[in-house]
Amino acid sequence: MANNQKILLKNRPDAIPVPSDFELVETTVPTAQQGEILCKTEFLSLDPYTRGQINGRHISGAIHPGDMMRGETVSEIVQSYHADFKVGDIVKHFGGWQSYSMSDGTGMQKIDTRISPRSLALGILGMPGLTAYAGLVHLAQPKAGDTVLVSAASGAVGSMVGQIAKIMGCRVIGIAGQSRKMDWLTDVAGFDGCFNYKNEDPALAIKRLCPDGVDVYFDNVGGDILDASMNQLALGARVILCGLMAQYNTDSPPPGPNPGTIIRARATVKGLVVYDHFDKQTAFLDKATNWINSGQIKFVEDVTEGLAHAPEAFCRLMAGGNFGKTIVKI
Ligand SMILES: NC(=O)c1ccc[n+]([C@@H]2O[C@H](COP(=O)([O-])OP(=O)(O)OC[C@H]3O[C@@H](n4cnc5c(N)ncnc54)[C@H](OP(=O)(O)O)[C@@H]3O)[C@@H](O)[C@H]2O)c1
Numbered sequence: 001m002a003n004n005q006k007i008l009l010k011n012r013p014d015a016i017p018v019p020s021d022f023e024l025v026e027t028t029v030p031t032a033q034q035g036e037i038l039c040k041t042e043f044l045s046l047d048p049y050t051r052g053q054i055n056g057r058h059i060s061g062a063i064h065p066g067d068m069m070r071g072e073t074v075s076e077i078v079q080s081y082h083a084d085f086k087v088g089d090i091v092k093h094f095g096g097w098q099s100y101s102m103s104d105g106t107g108m109q110k111i112d113t114r115i116s117p118r119s120l121a122l123g124i125l126g127m128p129g130l131t132a133y134a135g136l137v138h139l140a141q142p143k144a145g146d147t148v149l150v151s152a153a154s155g156a157v158g159s160m161v162g163q164i165a166k167i168m169g170c171r172v173i174g175i176a177g178q179s180r181k182m183d184w185l186t187d188v189a190g191f192d193g194c195f196n197y198k199n200e201d202p203a204l205a206i207k208r209l210c211p212d213g214v215d216v217y218f219d220n221v222g223g224d225i226l227d228a229s230m231n232q233l234a235l236g237a238r239v240i241l242c243g244l245m246a247q248y249n250t251d252s253p254p255p256g257p258n259p260g261t262i263i264r265a266r267a268t269v270k271g272l273v274v275y276d277h278f279d280k281q282t283a284f285l286d287k288a289t290n291w292i293n294s295g296q297i298k299f300v301e302d303v304t305e306g307l308a309h310a311p312e313a314f315c316r317l318m319a320g321g322n323f324g325k326t327i328v329k330i
Pocket residue numbers: 047048049127128131152153154155156157158175176177178181220221223225241242243244245246247263
């Protein structure tokens with residue numbers, strides 16, 4: 001048996017990683033003991049979240065200098081002393097960046113035989129595909145006729161988002177950064193349109209391609225493209241924050257709210273305009289007058305006497321000098 005080749009992290013990069021941040025080492029291939037499985041790697045998945053592990057800020061944990069790089073693999077079992085797996089089984093597990101991996105079977109799955117070619121088990125029929133499906137179908141819930149905008153559109157996640165949205169009857173616009181990706185999106189994947197964010201101002205391009213607004217924005221990148229998309233949302237739009245390609249290679253998050261905090265908490269952020277809720281006025285008053293009369297709700301008013309003092313009271317309000325609801329008694 002050949003040696004086991006492994007890739008270790010050598011340095012923690014603070015920008016776009018370069019090959020010298022990694023190191024190839026060779027070790028002997030271990031022998032499986034009772035309860036263990038030895039796997040020969042057939043395919044290794046490389047995923048953007050690994051960049052977050054290298055930075056030590058991904059929810060799945062950190063990769064430190066000297067550690068072997070982590071990653072999901074499709075592997076063939078070459079030795080097995082485990083009741084559930086036999087030699088020749090093709091499995092998916094976190095084998096890491098190495099040519100052979102040892103496992104006790106934890107988290108190991110046999111590849112569904114409908115998956116062909118088998119590499120798809122790591123891509124559009126694996127974790128990235130499920131990400132697209134769950135985010136689009138379950139979280140965004142697009143309706144036929146909706147305009148769906150997706151960034152990093154030619155990748156495993158983005159291409160599935162766009163194509164599933166097309167199957168659901170949506171109009172789909174993709175964002176990508178290379179002309180060969182743009183050609184593929186429209187000519188092969190059936191997107192209705194796309195633009196290259198490196199050649200065209202995203203704000204103008206999104207307005208041009210989504211003139212009636214964006215009903216679903218599936219964000220894989222964050223940064224300026226997220227900002228531009230937010231300015232063209234249609235009423236009732238859904239924004240799915242999935243990934244942050246624009247900030248993975250930096251050590252410091254961008255100014256303003258960090259979408260990463262929303263992703264980490266699986267939070268829902270909703271826009272509120274009270275005009276949409278006037279039908280609840282009677283129900284609100286029925287409850288709230290009782291709460292005030294029973295003392296369950298307290299209130300403070302900041303009352304200024306005389307209309308002439310209204311400007312001064314308003315300025316005080318805007319400077320934070322008020323305490324409670326600002327009222328002018330005329
Ligand atoms: N939330 C989750 O659970 C979850 C799960 C899986 C994946 N994800 C996220 O989904 C996204 C896509 O993943 P993938 O595996 O399908 O990768 P991918 O789309 O194949 O690769 C990432 C693409 O992002 C684009 N990109 C890179 N830097 C960019 C920047 N600064 N601004 C805009 N675009 C940039 C590049 O394409 P261009 O040439 O078009 O720039 C690159 O090809 C990633 O953000 C990933 O972290 C999230």
